[in-house]
Amino acid sequence: MTVAAALTKNQSLVLDTLAASQTPLSAYAILDALRPEGLRAPLQVYRALEKLQERGLVHRIESLNAFVACGHPHCQETEMIAFAICERCGTVDEFAEEKVVEGLSLWAERHAFTIQKAAIEIRGICSDCSRPAA
Amino acid sequence: MTVAAALTKNQSLVLDTLAASQTPLSAYAILDALRPEGLRAPLQVYRALEKLQERGLVHRIESLNAFVACGHPHCQETEMIAFAICERCGTVDEFAEEKVVEGLSLWAERHAFTIQKAAIEIRGICSDCSRPAA
DNA sequence: GATTGTAATGTAATACTATTACATATGATC
DNA sequence: GATCATATGTAATAGTATTACATTACAATC
Numbered sequence: 001m002t003v004a005a006a007l008t009k010n011q012s013l014v015l016d017t018l019a020a021s022q023t024p025l026s027a028y029a030i031l032d033a034l035r036p037e038g039l040r041a042p043l044q045v046y047r048a049l050e051k052l053q054e055r056g057l058v059h060r061i062e063s064l065n066a067f068v069a070c071g072h073p074h075c076q077e078t079e080m081i082a083f084a085i086c087e088r089c090g091t092v093d094e095f096a097e098e099k100v101v102e103g104l105s106l107w108a109e110r111h112a113f114t115i116q117k118a119a120i121e122i123r124g125i126c127s128d129c130s131r132p133a134a
Numbered sequence: 135m136t137v138a139a140a141l142t143k144n145q146s147l148v149l150d151t152l153a154a155s156q157t158p159l160s161a162y163a164i165l166d167a168l169r170p171e172g173l174r175a176p177l178q179v180y181r182a183l184e185k186l187q188e189r190g191l192v193h194r195i196e197s198l199n200a201f202v203a204c205g206h207p208h209c210q211e212t213e214m215i216a217f218a219i220c221e222r223c224g225t226v227d228e229f230a231e232e233k234v235v236e237g238l239s240l241w242a243e244r245h246a247f248t249i250q251k252a253a254i255e256i257r258g259i260c261s262d263c264s265r266p267a268a
Numbered sequence: 269g270a271t272t273g274t275a276a277t278g279t280a281a282t283a284c285t286a287t288t289a290c291a292t293a294t295g296a297t298c
Numbered sequence: 299g300a301t302c303a304t305a306t307g308t309a310a311t312a313g314t315a316t317t318a319c320a321t322t323a324c325a326a327t328c
Binding site: 160 | 284285286287288
Protein backbone atom coordinates (compact mmCIF):
# COMPACT_ATOMS: atom_id res chain seq x y z
CA MET A 1 0.00 0.00 0.00
CA THR A 2 1.39 3.35 -1.03
CA VAL A 3 1.11 6.26 1.27
CA ALA A 4 0.68 9.76 -0.11
CA ALA A 5 3.97 11.58 0.25
CA ALA A 6 4.05 14.39 2.74
CA LEU A 7 3.80 17.91 1.47
CA THR A 8 7.05 19.67 0.87
CA LYS A 9 7.93 22.92 2.54
CA ASN A 10 6.79 25.14 -0.31
CA GLN A 11 3.63 23.13 -0.82
CA SER A 12 2.73 23.47 2.86
CA LEU A 13 3.40 27.17 2.84
CA VAL A 14 1.18 27.71 -0.17
CA LEU A 15 -1.61 25.50 1.12
CA ASP A 16 -1.58 27.16 4.53
CA THR A 17 -1.74 30.57 2.93
CA LEU A 18 -4.75 29.59 0.86
CA ALA A 19 -6.46 27.89 3.76
CA ALA A 20 -6.11 31.00 5.85
CA SER A 21 -7.71 33.21 3.23
CA GLN A 22 -11.42 33.94 3.05
CA THR A 23 -11.16 34.58 -0.68
CA PRO A 24 -9.27 33.16 -3.64
CA LEU A 25 -5.70 34.33 -4.00
CA SER A 26 -3.73 34.91 -7.17
CA ALA A 27 -0.38 33.24 -7.51
CA TYR A 28 1.31 36.57 -7.06
CA ALA A 29 -0.73 37.38 -3.97
CA ILE A 30 0.44 34.08 -2.53
CA LEU A 31 4.00 34.92 -3.47
CA ASP A 32 3.80 38.28 -1.74
CA ALA A 33 2.33 36.65 1.34
CA LEU A 34 5.22 34.21 1.44
CA ARG A 35 8.14 36.53 0.76
CA PRO A 36 8.78 36.79 4.50
CA GLU A 37 9.02 32.99 4.43
CA GLY A 38 11.75 33.19 1.86
CA LEU A 39 9.90 32.63 -1.39
CA ARG A 40 11.20 34.81 -4.18
CA ALA A 41 9.95 33.70 -7.56
CA PRO A 42 6.53 33.06 -9.14
CA LEU A 43 7.64 29.64 -10.22
CA GLN A 44 8.02 28.47 -6.67
CA VAL A 45 4.36 29.21 -6.12
CA TYR A 46 3.17 27.82 -9.44
CA ARG A 47 5.01 24.59 -8.87
CA ALA A 48 3.51 24.13 -5.43
CA LEU A 49 0.06 24.96 -6.77
CA GLU A 50 0.43 22.37 -9.49
CA LYS A 51 1.18 19.60 -7.04
CA LEU A 52 -1.56 20.68 -4.69
CA GLN A 53 -4.06 20.69 -7.52
CA GLU A 54 -3.02 17.20 -8.54
CA ARG A 55 -3.89 16.06 -5.06
CA GLY A 56 -7.19 17.89 -5.08
CA LEU A 57 -6.15 20.06 -2.16
CA VAL A 58 -6.38 23.23 -4.18
CA HIS A 59 -8.67 24.36 -6.97
CA ARG A 60 -8.09 26.92 -9.63
CA ILE A 61 -10.91 29.37 -10.27
CA GLU A 62 -10.62 29.90 -13.99
CA SER A 63 -12.70 33.03 -14.19
CA LEU A 64 -10.54 34.73 -11.58
CA ASN A 65 -7.09 33.39 -12.38
CA ALA A 66 -6.91 32.57 -8.71
CA PHE A 67 -6.77 29.65 -6.35
CA VAL A 68 -8.63 28.33 -3.31
CA ALA A 69 -7.96 25.63 -0.79
CA CYS A 70 -10.40 22.77 -1.25
CA GLY A 71 -13.44 23.12 0.95
CA HIS A 72 -14.77 19.63 0.39
CA PRO A 73 -13.86 16.72 2.59
CA HIS A 74 -13.36 14.38 -0.33
CA CYS A 75 -13.07 16.15 -3.60
CA GLN A 76 -11.44 13.29 -5.37
CA GLU A 77 -14.74 11.48 -5.76
CA THR A 78 -16.34 13.67 -8.38
CA GLU A 79 -14.21 15.65 -10.74
CA MET A 80 -17.09 18.01 -11.41
CA ILE A 81 -17.03 20.53 -8.65
CA ALA A 82 -18.78 23.86 -9.05
CA PHE A 83 -18.01 27.22 -7.51
CA ALA A 84 -20.24 30.09 -6.55
CA ILE A 85 -18.33 33.33 -6.46
CA CYS A 86 -19.74 36.43 -4.79
CA GLU A 87 -18.97 39.57 -6.74
CA ARG A 88 -19.40 41.65 -3.65
CA CYS A 89 -17.43 39.97 -0.88
CA GLY A 90 -15.32 37.67 -3.01
CA THR A 91 -16.05 34.51 -1.08
CA VAL A 92 -16.20 31.28 -2.99
CA ASP A 93 -18.54 28.44 -2.18
CA GLU A 94 -17.61 25.02 -3.45
CA PHE A 95 -20.33 22.52 -4.23
CA ALA A 96 -21.22 19.39 -6.15
CA GLU A 97 -24.69 19.31 -7.66
CA GLU A 98 -25.76 15.96 -9.00
CA LYS A 99 -28.10 17.41 -11.58
CA VAL A 100 -25.38 19.53 -13.09
CA VAL A 101 -23.04 16.60 -13.37
CA GLU A 102 -25.79 14.52 -14.93
CA GLY A 103 -26.61 17.23 -17.44
CA LEU A 104 -23.04 17.63 -18.58
CA SER A 105 -22.46 13.88 -18.69
CA LEU A 106 -25.62 13.50 -20.71
CA TRP A 107 -24.53 15.99 -23.31
CA ALA A 108 -21.08 14.44 -23.43
CA GLU A 109 -22.53 11.00 -23.98
CA ARG A 110 -24.83 12.15 -26.74
CA HIS A 111 -21.94 13.87 -28.50
CA ALA A 112 -19.31 11.23 -27.84
CA PHE A 113 -17.25 13.77 -25.95
CA THR A 114 -14.88 12.39 -23.33
CA ILE A 115 -14.80 14.74 -20.37
CA GLN A 116 -11.42 15.11 -18.70
CA LYS A 117 -12.20 18.01 -16.45
CA ALA A 118 -14.69 20.75 -15.98
CA ALA A 119 -14.85 24.33 -14.83
CA ILE A 120 -18.25 25.29 -13.48
CA GLU A 121 -18.36 28.74 -11.99
CA ILE A 122 -21.36 30.89 -11.21
CA ARG A 123 -20.94 34.50 -10.27
CA GLY A 124 -23.37 36.74 -8.50
CA ILE A 125 -24.33 37.87 -5.03
CA CYS A 126 -24.22 35.56 -2.06
CA SER A 127 -26.93 35.38 0.60
CA ASP A 128 -24.95 37.37 3.14
CA CYS A 129 -24.36 40.20 0.72
CA SER A 130 -27.96 40.39 -0.51
CA ARG A 131 -29.35 40.74 2.98
CA PRO A 132 -30.23 44.32 3.87
CA ALA A 133 -27.53 45.97 5.94
CA ALA A 134 -28.13 45.58 9.67
CA MET B 135 -38.62 51.05 -31.04
CA THR B 136 -34.86 51.11 -30.82
CA VAL B 137 -32.81 49.37 -33.41
CA ALA B 138 -29.52 47.79 -32.47
CA ALA B 139 -26.74 50.02 -33.65
CA ALA B 140 -24.58 48.70 -36.44
CA LEU B 141 -21.22 47.31 -35.55
CA THR B 142 -18.34 49.72 -35.76
CA LYS B 143 -15.36 49.08 -37.95
CA ASN B 144 -13.20 47.56 -35.24
CA GLN B 145 -16.06 45.50 -33.90
CA SER B 146 -16.73 44.07 -37.36
CA LEU B 147 -13.09 43.28 -37.91
CA VAL B 148 -12.83 41.44 -34.61
CA LEU B 149 -16.08 39.56 -35.09
CA ASP B 150 -15.15 38.51 -38.62
CA THR B 151 -11.79 37.28 -37.43
CA LEU B 152 -13.38 35.18 -34.72
CA ALA B 153 -16.07 33.86 -37.03
CA ALA B 154 -13.45 32.74 -39.52
CA SER B 155 -11.52 30.79 -36.91
CA GLN B 156 -12.12 27.14 -36.12
CA THR B 157 -10.78 27.62 -32.62
CA PRO B 158 -10.87 30.27 -29.91
CA LEU B 159 -8.48 33.16 -30.36
CA SER B 160 -6.68 35.16 -27.72
CA ALA B 161 -6.99 38.92 -27.82
CA TYR B 162 -3.41 39.14 -28.99
CA ALA B 163 -3.95 36.56 -31.71
CA ILE B 164 -6.83 38.68 -32.95
CA LEU B 165 -4.63 41.74 -32.81
CA ASP B 166 -1.93 40.07 -34.85
CA ALA B 167 -4.49 38.94 -37.40
CA LEU B 168 -5.72 42.49 -37.74
CA ARG B 169 -2.46 44.37 -37.92
CA PRO B 170 -2.68 44.38 -41.72
CA GLU B 171 -6.06 46.05 -41.25
CA GLY B 172 -4.43 48.81 -39.26
CA LEU B 173 -5.02 47.75 -35.67
CA ARG B 174 -2.05 48.46 -33.48
CA ALA B 175 -2.91 48.19 -29.80
CA PRO B 176 -4.42 45.52 -27.53
CA LEU B 177 -6.98 47.96 -26.28
CA GLN B 178 -8.56 48.29 -29.68
CA VAL B 179 -9.26 44.57 -29.59
CA TYR B 180 -10.37 44.45 -25.97
CA ARG B 181 -12.79 47.28 -26.52
CA ALA B 182 -14.36 45.62 -29.50
CA LEU B 183 -14.57 42.33 -27.64
CA GLU B 184 -16.33 44.00 -24.75
CA LYS B 185 -19.07 45.41 -26.95
CA LEU B 186 -19.45 42.17 -28.85
CA GLN B 187 -19.81 40.25 -25.61
CA GLU B 188 -22.47 42.66 -24.40
CA ARG B 189 -24.45 41.83 -27.51
CA GLY B 190 -23.92 38.13 -27.08
CA LEU B 191 -22.08 37.87 -30.37
CA VAL B 192 -18.88 36.74 -28.74
CA HIS B 193 -18.16 34.57 -25.73
CA ARG B 194 -15.13 34.48 -23.56
CA ILE B 195 -13.74 31.07 -22.69
CA GLU B 196 -12.49 31.60 -19.18
CA SER B 197 -10.30 28.55 -18.97
CA LEU B 198 -8.45 29.56 -22.12
CA ASN B 199 -8.33 33.32 -21.82
CA ALA B 200 -9.67 33.32 -25.34
CA PHE B 201 -12.73 34.24 -27.33
CA VAL B 202 -15.14 32.64 -29.79
CA ALA B 203 -17.85 33.93 -32.05
CA CYS B 204 -21.27 32.86 -30.81
CA GLY B 205 -22.39 29.63 -32.42
CA HIS B 206 -25.96 29.84 -31.21
CA PRO B 207 -28.71 31.51 -33.18
CA HIS B 208 -30.16 33.21 -30.12
CA CYS B 209 -27.85 33.20 -27.20
CA GLN B 210 -29.57 35.99 -25.39
CA GLU B 211 -32.35 33.73 -24.17
CA THR B 212 -30.43 31.77 -21.61
CA GLU B 213 -27.42 33.28 -19.95
CA MET B 214 -26.16 29.83 -19.04
CA ILE B 215 -24.31 28.58 -22.08
CA ALA B 216 -21.80 25.77 -21.77
CA PHE B 217 -18.73 25.01 -23.81
CA ALA B 218 -17.05 21.75 -24.69
CA ILE B 219 -13.42 22.28 -25.51
CA CYS B 220 -11.39 19.61 -27.25
CA GLU B 221 -7.87 19.37 -25.89
CA ARG B 222 -6.65 17.79 -29.09
CA CYS B 223 -8.02 19.89 -31.93
CA GLY B 224 -8.99 22.95 -29.95
CA THR B 225 -12.51 23.25 -31.32
CA VAL B 226 -15.18 24.56 -29.04
CA ASP B 227 -18.77 23.39 -29.05
CA GLU B 228 -21.35 25.70 -27.57
CA PHE B 229 -24.45 24.25 -25.99
CA ALA B 230 -27.29 24.84 -23.58
CA GLU B 231 -28.32 21.91 -21.46
CA GLU B 232 -31.52 22.38 -19.54
CA LYS B 233 -30.55 20.00 -16.78
CA VAL B 234 -27.35 21.87 -16.05
CA VAL B 235 -29.16 25.17 -15.84
CA GLU B 236 -31.76 23.63 -13.56
CA GLY B 237 -29.11 22.15 -11.31
CA LEU B 238 -27.28 25.43 -10.89
CA SER B 239 -30.48 27.40 -10.43
CA LEU B 240 -31.59 24.89 -7.84
CA TRP B 241 -28.44 25.26 -5.81
CA ALA B 242 -28.61 29.03 -6.12
CA GLU B 243 -32.18 29.06 -4.88
CA ARG B 244 -31.43 26.85 -1.94
CA HIS B 245 -28.51 29.06 -0.96
CA ALA B 246 -30.12 32.40 -1.74
CA PHE B 247 -27.41 33.11 -4.27
CA THR B 248 -28.32 35.48 -7.09
CA ILE B 249 -26.67 34.31 -10.28
CA GLN B 250 -25.45 37.05 -12.57
CA LYS B 251 -23.50 34.98 -14.98
CA ALA B 252 -21.92 31.58 -15.34
CA ALA B 253 -18.92 29.92 -16.90
CA ILE B 254 -19.49 26.28 -17.70
CA GLU B 255 -16.63 24.67 -19.55
CA ILE B 256 -15.87 21.02 -20.03
CA ARG B 257 -12.57 19.92 -21.46
CA GLY B 258 -11.70 16.62 -23.01
CA ILE B 259 -11.63 14.88 -26.36
CA CYS B 260 -14.26 15.48 -29.00
CA SER B 261 -15.86 12.74 -31.06
CA ASP B 262 -13.80 13.48 -34.15
CA CYS B 263 -10.55 13.24 -32.24
CA SER B 264 -11.43 10.04 -30.41
CA ARG B 265 -12.22 8.19 -33.61
CA PRO B 266 -9.37 5.91 -34.72
CA ALA B 267 -7.25 7.51 -37.43
CA ALA B 268 -8.46 6.64 -40.94
C1' DG C 269 29.73 5.27 2.36
C1' DA C 270 29.96 6.38 -2.63
C1' DT C 271 26.85 6.38 -6.53
C1' DT C 272 22.90 7.05 -9.01
C1' DG C 273 18.31 8.54 -10.12
C1' DT C 274 14.42 11.36 -9.12
C1' DA C 275 11.92 15.06 -7.27
C1' DA C 276 12.17 19.53 -5.41
C1' DT C 277 14.26 24.04 -5.34
C1' DG C 278 16.36 28.44 -6.73
C1' DT C 279 17.05 32.17 -10.02
C1' DA C 280 16.67 34.84 -14.14
C1' DA C 281 14.64 36.03 -18.15
C1' DT C 282 10.82 36.28 -20.97
C1' DA C 283 6.14 35.56 -22.86
C1' DC C 284 1.38 36.26 -22.53
C1' DT C 285 -2.90 38.71 -20.90
C1' DA C 286 -5.30 42.92 -19.48
C1' DT C 287 -5.98 47.70 -17.82
C1' DT C 288 -5.16 52.73 -16.84
C1' DA C 289 -4.49 57.21 -18.49
C1' DC C 290 -4.75 60.57 -21.74
C1' DA C 291 -5.52 62.60 -26.35
C1' DT C 292 -8.27 62.81 -30.60
C1' DA C 293 -11.95 62.01 -33.76
C1' DT C 294 -16.67 61.04 -35.27
C1' DG C 295 -21.52 61.48 -35.54
C1' DA C 296 -26.03 62.64 -33.82
C1' DT C 297 -28.85 66.16 -31.74
C1' DC C 298 -30.33 70.66 -30.46
C1' DG D 299 -21.96 75.09 -35.24
C1' DA D 300 -21.95 73.93 -30.13
C1' DT D 301 -22.62 70.06 -27.40
C1' DC D 302 -22.70 65.34 -25.89
C1' DA D 303 -21.88 60.59 -26.19
C1' DT D 304 -19.42 57.09 -28.34
C1' DA D 305 -15.64 55.25 -30.74
C1' DT D 306 -10.58 55.55 -31.71
C1' DG D 307 -5.67 55.98 -31.26
C1' DT D 308 -1.41 55.64 -28.59
C1' DA D 309 1.65 54.85 -24.82
C1' DA D 310 2.72 53.05 -20.63
C1' DT D 311 2.10 49.82 -17.16
C1' DA D 312 0.05 46.08 -14.37
C1' DG D 313 -0.95 41.33 -13.74
C1' DT D 314 -0.48 36.31 -14.95
C1' DA D 315 2.28 32.34 -16.47
C1' DT D 316 6.10 29.73 -18.61
C1' DT D 317 10.82 28.43 -20.39
C1' DA D 318 15.46 27.50 -19.52
C1' DC D 319 19.08 26.38 -16.76
C1' DA D 320 21.67 25.48 -12.46
C1' DT D 321 21.57 23.44 -7.94
C1' DT D 322 20.16 20.83 -3.92
C1' DA D 323 17.93 17.10 -1.14
C1' DC D 324 16.98 12.59 -0.50
C1' DA D 325 15.99 7.73 -1.07
C1' DA D 326 17.47 3.40 -3.22
C1' DT D 327 21.09 0.63 -4.60
C1' DC D 328 25.70 -0.96 -5.12
